[in-house]
Amino acid sequence: MTKNLELNNYLVSTMQKIFDPIPVPLILLDRNTQIIMINDIFANYLGYEKSYIIGKKVQDVDKYSRFPYVFQTKKSEIAWKHKFENGHTGIVHRIPILDENGEVDYGFGMVLFQDMEQFRDIIEKNKLLETEIKHYRNRLRELSGAKYSWENIISRSIIMNEIKSMGRKASMTSSNVLILGESGTGKELFAHSIHNDSRRHLDPFVKVNCAAIPEELLESELFGYVDGAFTGAKKGGKIGKFQLANKGSIFLDEIGDMPLNMQSKLLRVLQEREIERIGSNKTQNIDIRVIAATNKRLEELVEEGKFREDLYYRLNVMSIEIPPLRKRIDDIESLSKLLLKKISKQLGKYVNEISHEAMDYLKSHDWPGNVRELENILERAVNLTDNNRILTRHLSNYITKTKKEITIGPVKSIKEIIEKAERKAIIEALTYTKGNKLKASNLLKISRSNLYDKIERYNISV
Known part of the structure; x- marks a missing residue:
């Protein structure tokens, strides 16, 4: 033990001799976040004597340090902006060093830029390059904005696996x-x-929220305009979203909120595969794929005269209906784990467990806000917990007050019995009418739109 201690002291002393002359703040921690080495420039930067720092836990010297979080996640943080307890703001690296078993052995840190002025000087010297990079990065984000893939969609439940399979087929x-x-x-x-x-996938993916853009601006956003097209038009004109998405895909979110006059113009684009800018008499050919989404029942809007029937059929070539969270309870646990990783990273607070009782409450809730609501509930819980585990008391009251009774044994709930009876009745009605939905709805004494809903809900093949 004496020899090991002497060897350890010798190594630390040698490292100090190596690192002290280096004009970059450096620090080394052990697995318990205790500081075992810091060079002179870093000690001076923190405003302490080196002898005071050595042996202390890093958060005793800088309470804002994220090293404890880095040790728990075992993932490096490179070029992070960090405000130290003494008021300095720098750009830092935090790197966990793992042993052969994948456990944290040491932590290595360095301050890349000791203050933001130093950082700004570097940026200023490369201002032209930075401006160009920023410009092309923004253009790339605007033109090729698809950042999610199938791996980002949790699907432990049978129904979600089937929907993902259909989505994969649509992508081909x-x-x-x-x-x-x-x-x-x-x-x-x-x-x-x-x-x-x-x-x-190598071409643009352009997103448009049809509900978020005022009706009077939607046409210019989608199709663009030429110079002098109208009062206030930008000099030189503007390229529309459809032209930006040429060769790629355009995602029309909330398509059910698109005004009727714009629906007719969209229909023409889908039919003719060409666009015309506002103020221009020239058409431009485009090669584009439309992916539309809505939380409304378009067939009902068609019946009400609020959505064009011909446009509905143009869009509804490949239809994918994503089930609400209450119909994919098997996904909640996996979804929660994924969301906890995301939230922990955002908040810098490591939480990776949910108690069995809290998970039971999550699984029994109806989730009218679906995954977005689940994320909000978990973020609130992460903020309230004092450790890495979410308990029932960290959940919102409306979650814990509405827990459903869990069915025990072979007894089915009233809801299950009714749904089974409805499904059987619909199948019999459709069989009797040879698939005629209007006649079937009359037999069942329900509206045709209600029949469509139930056919989709119960996954009935027609």
């Missing part, structure tokens, strides 16, 4: 895709994944 074609589902179910993730898995 050039047909238009209509994605249906309640708000917060992940329609945009499917749109990204379909594009990324298609032959167009």
